[in-house]
Amino acid sequence: MSRKYTKDHEWVSLDGDIATVGITAYAQEQLGDVVFVEVPESGRQVAQGDDAAVVESVKAASEVYAPVSGEVVEGNEALTDNPALVNEAPDSEGWFFRMKLTNSDELDGLMDEAAYADYVKELG
Amino acid sequence: MATGCAGGVIGVAAMESTLPKPQETALQRTVLFDLHERLGAKIVPFAGYEMPVQYPAGIMQEHLHTRAAAGLFDVSHMGQAWLDPLDEAEDAASLFEALVPGGIATLAEGRIRYTQLTNPQGGILDDLMATRFGNRLWLVVNAACKESDFAHIETALAGRARLRVQARALLALQGPQAVNVLARFLPYCRALTFMQAAWMVFEGEEVLVSRCGYTGEDGFEISVPEAQAVAFAERLLGEDEVAPIGLGARDSLRLEAGLCLYGHDIDTDTTPVEADLMWSVPKRRRDAGDFPGAEKITRQLADGVARQRVGILPDGRAPAREGTQIQDRQGSLIGSVTSGGFAPYLGQPVAMGYVAASHAAPGTEIHLIVRGKALPAKIAEMPFVPQRYWKG
Numbered sequence: 001m002s003r004k005y006t007k008d009h010e011w012v013s014l015d016g017d018i019a020t021v022g023i024t025a026y027a028q029e030q031l032g033d034v035v036f037v038e039v040p041e042s043g044r045q046v047a048q049g050d051d052a053a054v055v056e057s058v059k060a061a062s063e064v065y066a067p068v069s070g071e072v073v074e075g076n077e078a079l080t081d082n083p084a085l086v087n088e089a090p091d092s093e094g095w096f097f098r099m100k101l102t103n104s105d106e107l108d109g110l111m112d113e114a115a116y117a118d119y120v121k122e123l124g
Numbered sequence: 125m126a127t128g129c130a131g132g133v134i135g136v137a138a139m140e141s142t143l144p145k146p147q148e149t150a151l152q153r154t155v156l157f158d159l160h161e162r163l164g165a166k167i168v169p170f171a172g173y174e175m176p177v178q179y180p181a182g183i184m185q186e187h188l189h190t191r192a193a194a195g196l197f198d199v200s201h202m203g204q205a206w207l208d209p210l211d212e213a214e215d216a217a218s219l220f221e222a223l224v225p226g227g228i229a230t231l232a233e234g235r236i237r238y239t240q241l242t243n244p245q246g247g248i249l250d251d252l253m254a255t256r257f258g259n260r261l262w263l264v265v266n267a268a269c270k271e272s273d274f275a276h277i278e279t280a281l282a283g284r285a286r287l288r289v290q291a292r293a294l295l296a297l298q299g300p301q302a303v304n305v306l307a308r309f310l311p312y313c314r315a316l317t318f319m320q321a322a323w324m325v326f327e328g329e330e331v332l333v334s335r336c337g338y339t340g341e342d343g344f345e346i347s348v349p350e351a352q353a354v355a356f357a358e359r360l361l362g363e364d365e366v367a368p369i370g371l372g373a374r375d376s377l378r379l380e381a382g383l384c385l386y387g388h389d390i391d392t393d394t395t396p397v398e399a400d401l402m403w404s405v406p407k408r409r410r411d412a413g414d415f416p417g418a419e420k421i422t423r424q425l426a427d428g429v430a431r432q433r434v435g436i437l438p439d440g441r442a443p444a445r446e447g448t449q450i451q452d453r454q455g456s457l458i459g460s461v462t463s464g465g466f467a468p469y470l471g472q473p474v475a476m477g478y479v480a481a482s483h484a485a486p487g488t489e490i491h492l493i494v495r496g497k498a499l500p501a502k503i504a505e506m507p508f509v510p511q512r513y514w515k516g
Contacts, residue, residue: 032372033184035466036441036473038495054495056443058183058466059372080441 004067004107005116011091012067014107021067022095023055023086026120031057034086039075039097046072046099048106053096055086068106070099154200155293155350156357163361163368170371171267173201178370186373187468190339191509194299195369196360203270204347206288207261207277216261219285220254223277225396225415227406231256236319236336238404240396241273246417246424247392248399249276251384255321255334262321262332263287264294264345266386293353298343298377300512301365306333306344309359313344318513326356335514338374340381340507342514379474380467382435382506388446389433389462389476397424398478400433431459432484435506436475442494443473444501449493450479458483461492467508474508475501 003013009027013020028034038054046052046066053064053075075097079085085094101107111119151174160167165176176198178186189195207216218229226239233256241249250269255262265273278287297306306313310324313333321334332347348356360366375385384390390399395417402425409415413422438444448461464475475492483490486505491498 032178032182033468035184036443038442056466058187058376058468059177061443061445 003113004110005113005119006065006067006110007119008065010064010067012107012110014101014104017101017104018073018098019068019070019101020095020098021052021064023064023090024116024120025090026123028087028090028094031055031060031062031086033058034083037076037079037083037086037096039077039079040072041075042073044072046070055083055096064096066099067110068099068101069103070101072097072099074098152201154198155353156198156200159354159357160198160368165368165370168371171201173267175201176368176370178372179368181367183370183372183376184468186367186369187376189367190299190369190373190377191341191469192299193365193367194297194301194305194343194363195339195373196357196366197296197298197369197374198293198357199296199345199374200293200353201267202294203263203265203267203273204290204292204294205263205265205274206290207263207281207285208288209259209285210283212259214284215259216285217254217256217259219281220261220277221409221415223280223416224252224254225405225409225418225421226254227409228254228256228261230406230408233257234321236321236334238319240390240401240404241276242396242415242417242421243392244416245392246395246397246420248386248390248394248396249273249392251386251390251401253334253336257323268387290347291350292347293350293356294345294347295353295357295360296337296339296343296345297360297366298337298339298341298369299365300342302341302343303514305360305363305365306346308363316344316514317516318342327352331356338381338383339377340383340509340511340513341377342512373468375463376465376468379463379465379476380469380507380509381511382476382508384433384476385463394433394478395421395424395429397421398429398431398433429481431478432481433462433476434479434484435486435504435508436461436464436477436490436492436501437504437508438473438475438492438499438501440499441473442499444475444492444494444499448475448477450477451491451493451498452483453489453491455491455498458490469509474504476506479503 036056052066160176224239316335337343450459459479461477467474488503
């Protein structure tokens with residue numbers, strides 16, 4: 001499926017019933033150099049909008065929210081040793097966690113790529 | 125995603141801050157504002173000014189560049205003023221000692237001193253730099269405090285001294301190559317040692333060159349007339365070694381250097397004793413006890429303090445931001461972090477904060493409570509990186 005996006009600058013990509021979650025290129029650029037990432041442990045239940053991960057730049061700490069509800073099945077351990085992956089490849093290797101969806105209808109409330117692009121453009 | 129605890133007032137622009145804010149129309153700009161925009165800076169509100177928090181290179185690169193070569197900072201938002209005695213037979217430096225615990229009267233010509241304006245309770249109203257020129261004193265104070273500082277000084281010294289606030293730009297050129305770069309324009313800058321200043325002439329205008337800074341590196345602060353500031357900054361930026369540096373890296377550089385940020389690491393609730401700044405209070409002043417708050421400060425020196433400013437090195441990679449609780453290894457609250465973040469030169473997080481004096485010794489094992497988890501850390505000596513001041 002194509003990617004969906006939240007107003008909080010997470011992306012979610014669905015493969016079967018497993019969703020991969022990351023932050024957008026726009027988000028990593030706003031953050032600047034990422035120096036620390038904390039990903040959720042597998043087995044954790046999260047509801048849409050819950051704090052799920054933490055990303056820190058030199059200056060600030062930010063929360064990454066769960067874009068949809070479900071159970072975390074994997075955190076991206078590569079980010080622990082190399083948080084800069086979030087800057088280098090936010091759309092691919094810099095993913096944060098994978099989760100098993102409990103309600104795929106939640107995806108319908110998110111933006112598609114074109115809508116997100118318009119949203120970011122409005123932010124200036 | 126949303127920004128939670130920004131590490132202080134100069135947090136990187138969060139998602140929300142990309143939206144226009146109505147109060148930003150009231151913000152002031154330094155004369156270098158257009159230059160910052162041309163250089164692609166990300167602008168944030170800071171101390172009533174629209175200031176560059178970072179340029180396209182980013183905080184990490186800007187920080188490392190300053191330690192490796194030379195960084196140019198616009199610090200024109202800071203307050204600059206002459207303090208003149210009303211009676212020419214008097215000495216501004218001696219008069220100023222009524223307001224600060226530092227050794228100002230004894231300053232030699234062109235020498236700079238770091239000191240603090242203290243209140244009667246021993247709290248710190250601001251920290252500042254004072255330089256002697258004849259019987260006058262040149263003061264540089266923090267942007268956020270400048271109006272209140274100047275009002276305080278004028279009131280306290282009314283009838284004996286007057287303050288003349290100077291509308292000048294202030295540039296800082298910091299890093300191991302700063303002296304080589306600046307000497308191409310102002311050759312005499314090489315003659316200065318750390319904490320020494322002199323008036324020099326650049327293209328017909330008088331500039332004040334002070335060999336000091338806020339990074340732990342050798343470097344200079346250069347006060348220039350506003351009309352000349354952009355041209356001067358562009359000349360410096362035209363040199364290969366020089367990159368523009370924003371407030372973000374200014375903050376991480378000073379934290380690595382163990383230097384206090386007013387309003388965070390020191391304020392009216394902290395005394396120079398608690399803040400570990402008594403190196404800036406000479407014996408003559410301690411013995412005389414003739415400065416605001418002397419009673420409290422003298423008592424703290426004799427009896428000890430309940431809490432003390434310390435450096436902190438987390439064992440792991442998670443930064444501990446301002447406000448983070450500090451516990452002993454048994455889980456009792458012993459203090460909190462006042463500045464914390466990632467130290468680009470060290471490649472690991474660092475912090476400073478206040479802890480109970482019983483736990484202030486370097487090497488003491490503590491816990492930092494980050495997002496509900498107790499993360500192991502140790503009290504550490506500051507500065508975190510060696511100071512590289514030029515002492516001749």
